[in-house]
Amino acid sequence: MSEASGERVLVVGPSWVGDMVMAQSLFMTLKRRDPECVIDVLGPAWSAPMLSRMPEVRNPIVLQVGHGEAGFKKRWQLGRSLRGQYDRAIVLPRSLKSALVPFFAGVAKRVGFTGEQRYGLLTERRRLDKSVLDQTVKRFVSLGLPVEGVSEPLPQPRLLVDSERQHTLKAEHGLGERLIAMMPGAEYGPAKQWPLDYFRRLAQHVSERGARVIVLGGPKDAPAGETISEGLPGVVNLCGRTSLTDAVDLLAACDQAVSNDSGLMHVAAAVGTHLQAIYGSSSPHYTPPLTHSADIHWRDLSCSPCFERTCPLGHTNCLKEIEPGQVIARLPAL
Numbered sequence: 085m086s087e088a089s090g091e092r093v094l095v096v097g098p099s100w101v102g103d104m105v106m107a108q109s110l111f112m113t114l115k116r117r118d119p120e121c122v123i124d125v126l127g128p129a130w131s132a133p134m135l136s137r138m139p140e141v142r143n144p145i146v147l148q149v150g151h152g153e154a155g156f157k158k159r160w161q162l163g164r165s166l167r168g169q170y171d172r173a174i175v176l177p178r179s180l181k182s183a184l185v186p187f188f189a190g191v192a193k194r195v196g197f198t199g200e201q202r203y204g205l206l207t208e209r210r211r212l213d214k215s216v217l218d219q220t221v222k223r224f225v226s227l228g229l230p231v232e233g234v235s236e237p238l239p240q241p242r243l244l245v246d247s248e249r250q251h252t253l254k255a256e257h258g259l260g261e262r263l264i265a266m267m268p269g270a271e272y273g274p275a276k277q278w279p280l281d282y283f284r285r286l287a288q289h290v291s292e293r294g295a296r297v298i299v300l301g302g303p304k305d306a307p308a309g310e311t312i313s314e315g316l317p318g319v320v321n322l323c324g325r326t327s328l329t330d331a332v333d334l335l336a337a338c339d340q341a342v343s344n345d346s347g348l349m350h351v352a353a354a355v356g357t358h359l360q361a362i363y364g365s366s367s368p369h370y371t372p373p374l375t376h377s378a379d380i381h382w383r384d385l386s387c388s389p390c391f392e393r394t395c396p397l398g399h400t401n402c403l404k405e406i407e408p409g410q411v412i413a414r415l416p417a418l
Contacts, residue, residue: 090120094191096182097127097135099151100271101328101347103220104131105354106374107176108241111140115220116239117228122277124170126162126185139241163188166335175206182225195227204398220371224233232399233381240374241354243332250333257320262295264415265335265352267343268312269305269323271356273393275365276344278403284312290415291318298322298338300331300348342411349373360411363391379414381406 093114097104104127111123124143125135126152129351135144147162149155159181166189173186186194187205195208202209209228217223222234253259268283270276278353285373287297297316298320299309301323310321326334331348335341336355343349343359352359353373361373367389372380382388395402 090118091172092170093121093146094166094173094186094189095123095125096173096186096196097125097131098174099128101130101134102345102350103176103224103241104219105241105347105350106135107224107375108243108354109142109221109238110174111138111242112229112239113225113365114228115140130328131248133262134203134243134332137329138219138241138243139244147194153294156181156184159184160188163190176224176227178206179214184386197223197227202410217370219361221374226305228353238374240243241350242356243351243354245336245355246329246333249330250337252331253326253330253334253408254337257298257322259296259298259320259334259337263334263338264290264295265300265341265343265357266297266312267341267346267348267352269300269348270344271300272346274367275292275390275392275400275403276346276405278362278406279362280308280311280345283308284316285344286411287312288316289318289408289412291316294318295339296320298334300326300334317398335366340415345371353378360414362403362406362411363390364400365392365395367391381410 097107114121122142123140124145125141126145129146132146133146135141147401149158163185170191172193173191175183175196178197180200180202183202183205194206196206198209207219217226226234226403268281297319299312299321303324307322309321313319313321333353335336335352336359338357340358341352345363349361354377359373359378361378361380368380370384383405385402
């Protein structure tokens with residue numbers, strides 16, 4: 085690692101795509117307060133290419149531990165290899181294991197929220213006041229500030245776009261200039277997923293008016309993408325066929341994106357694409373897209389937000405009552 089003249093900060097990043105995008109607001113805040121600081125971010129392997137699209141981050145550090153795995157020895161080995169390299173560590177997750185690497189690295193200042201009895205692992209354990217820090221992004225940013233709470237404006241994430249890669253992707257998939265993206269997945273669970281039939285009706289409406297629709301998601305979303313695109317010549321199912329950074333570049337080329345509350349929703353917001361954001365079991369008050377260019381579709385029923393993976397009542401009315409026509413009305417004339 086190169087010599088640093090400012091504070092050297094190690095951030096233990098979150099494990100979800102959307103949360104990692106929102107964490108950029110923290111990185112931007114740190115740079116705004118100390119332009120000479122250097123920021124390295126510890127995260128899972130998938131996050132390294134995404135972090136390379138954040139100019140505030142010097143180095144992504146990959147933790148080779150599977151999701152849910154304790155990996156005590158690997159964390160100890162990684163921590164020991166980082167000794168003497170950082171002045172401060174900011175631990176965003178609230179689990180005990182997430183605080184181990186900075187502790188093993190001997191970072192003098194280690195800050196995070198109280199959680200899972202992390203006595204000794206953190207030098208500064210802050211109480212999480214959910215009435216003040218009522219959004220995930222506020223919680224992340226507050227850990228980078230000298231006092232609890234967030235009093236300064238929150239910067240909006242802004243991912244770098246590779247224009248050459250974008251051009252190549254559009255050529256490979258035969259895409260033109262009028263693009264609408266649809267993201268039917270939500271890793272958290274079906275209680276956050278708008279009905280596929282609604283996505284398909286929306287895709288048909290868009291394609292019949294001359295625009296191309298690209299369906300984006302991971303390999304698990306490929307069947308959903310096929311349900312949406314099958315038999316519709318203007319709809320391309322790219323689920324499982326693009327990398328996460330490919331999705332960054334493709335979303336930046338789209339006029340609008342229609343998405344559940346998911347990681348790709350936050351990616352679309354961070355490249356400036358206008359969003360049609362659909363919320364079911366979650367809440368736009370807690371994890372809003374960090375952009376001024378979004379339409380929020382949320383029913384705010386008496387049973388929502390429940391924050392459950394599957395609907396406890398078995399009807400998912402919070403999603404079914406958001407009709408395709410409601411979204412169509414907010415799309416530009418095609």
